[in-house]
Amino acid sequence: MLRTAVVALGGNAFTREHQSGTYEEMASNAHAMAAAVHGLRQAGWRVVVVHGNGPQVGNLAIQQDAGEPLVPGLPLFALGSMTQGMLGSLFCLALREVCGDDSPDVVAVVTHMRVDARDPAFDHPTKPIGPFFSAAAAQELAQAKGWQVVEDAGRGYRRVVPSPAPVEIVEARGITRLLDEGFVVVAAGGGGIPVTDHNGRLAGVEAVIDKDLAAALLAVDIGAHALVLVTGVDAVMLDFGTPRQRAITTASTADMRQHLLDGQFPEGSMAPKVRACLEFLDAGGGCAVITCPELAPSVLAGHSTAGTRIVSTLASQGAA
Ligand SMILES: Nc1ncnc2c1ncn2[C@@H]1O[C@H](COP(=O)(O)OP(=O)(O)O)[C@@H](O)[C@H]1O
Ligand SMILES: NC(=O)OP(=O)(O)O
Numbered sequence: 001m002l003r004t005a006v007v008a009l010g011g012n013a014f015t016r017e018h019q020s021g022t023y024e025e026m027a028s029n030a031h032a033m034a035a036a037v038h039g040l041r042q043a044g045w046r047v048v049v050v051h052g053n054g055p056q057v058g059n060l061a062i063q064q065d066a067g068e069p070l071v072p073g074l075p076l077f078a079l080g081s082m083t084q085g086m087l088g089s090l091f092c093l094a095l096r097e098v099c100g101d102d103s104p105d106v107v108a109v110v111t112h113m114r115v116d117a118r119d120p121a122f123d124h125p126t127k128p129i130g131p132f133f134s135a136a137a138a139q140e141l142a143q144a145k146g147w148q149v150v151e152d153a154g155r156g157y158r159r160v161v162p163s164p165a166p167v168e169i170v171e172a173r174g175i176t177r178l179l180d181e182g183f184v185v186v187a188a189g190g191g192g193i194p195v196t197d198h199n200g201r202l203a204g205v206e207a208v209i210d211k212d213l214a215a216a217l218l219a220v221d222i223g224a225h226a227l228v229l230v231t232g233v234d235a236v237m238l239d240f241g242t243p244r245q246r247a248i249t250t251a252s253t254a255d256m257r258q259h260l261l262d263g264q265f266p267e268g269s270m271a272p273k274v275r276a277c278l279e280f281l282d283a284g285g286g287c288a289v290i291t292c293p294e295l296a297p298s299v300l301a302g303h304s305t306a307g308t309r310i311v312s313t314l315a316s317q318g319a320a
Contacts, residue, residue: 011052053190058130077204113192127163132156
């Protein structure tokens with residue numbers, strides 16, 4: 001039986017830091033990510049794709065503001081569902097094109113994610129969305145629009161919104177059925193549309209869920225062997241952004257937990273990725289990888305000295 005890899009594609013890999021967010025840019029970047037997924041399938045993996053939406057959902061929120069009062073702005077969770085449709089479509093088209101005659105059946109599932117209405121994250125926004133701004137422009141926008149802004153991993157300042165922990169994938173059964181039928185499934189895009197129980201029904205809430213944590217939850221739910229987090233850097237670095245910066249190539253969960261405690265990884269970028277890997281491996285996952293699209297297949301196979309490959313401490317000691 002084929003082993004399953006859940007592959008999470010960064011929203012910042014669809015729209016790169018220096019890009020403005022045009023459709024053509026996203027389509028071209030989607031190709032590189034589709035090629036990575038194609039490589040994994042050729043290596044014998046069954047693949048589920050989760051994509052991010054930070055840049056795109058933030059851009060859409062700015063477009064909503066600009067449309068007022070002619071057209072009413074929509075809530076953030078509705079914008080999340082819109083990005084699921086757009087990026088799901090982009091990725092499915094790119095995968096078909098990259099695979100050519102070898103194209104798999106690929107479907108994108110509109111996915112809702114249950115979160116806890118009492119999650120303290122609602123009072124402490126950490127999820128960066130939209131474009132990067134200079135400090136001065138960010139301050140001005142924060143004043144004018146009531147945004148909270150933070151510095152994002154040395155790349156500039158961005159708006160931040162609440163990012164509660166993903167609790168339950170509402171469409172989990174459907175996703176599993178499609179996988180069992182042999183589809184490449186795109187699911188939980190943008191971390192999933194955040195919903196809570198409200199008077200006996202599910203209702204959207206103002207948040208953007210971290211797609212790496214959503215991917216880890218999905219990977220555990222479906223019993224995946226590997227979690228592959230595809231982003232804009234080859235590897236996780238220690239002392240990132242300093243002259244002492246160096247890549248982590250292989251690590252145990254104990255090593256990564258210690259680096260997290262030491263404050264090596266910023267919130268809103270690398271910290272949730274590392275946490276997602278730890279959650280997956282602690283729940284029995286086989287291997288977690290953080291790397292760029294081009295290296296993903298070889299890092300997962302253990303054939304590359306670049307990229308970051310994490311296994312549970314027990315497995316690294318040969319006990320599992
Ligand atoms: N310790 C670190 N090692 C590598 N990259 C880091 C580190 N800390 C922060 N980063 C930044 O985090 C980015 C990945 O986070 P982000 O762009 O939010 O992810 P995504 O690709 O999922 O959208 C990297 O491209 C890099 O700029
Ligand atoms: N929703 C989410 O995690 O998006 P990014 O990957 O773009 O940050």
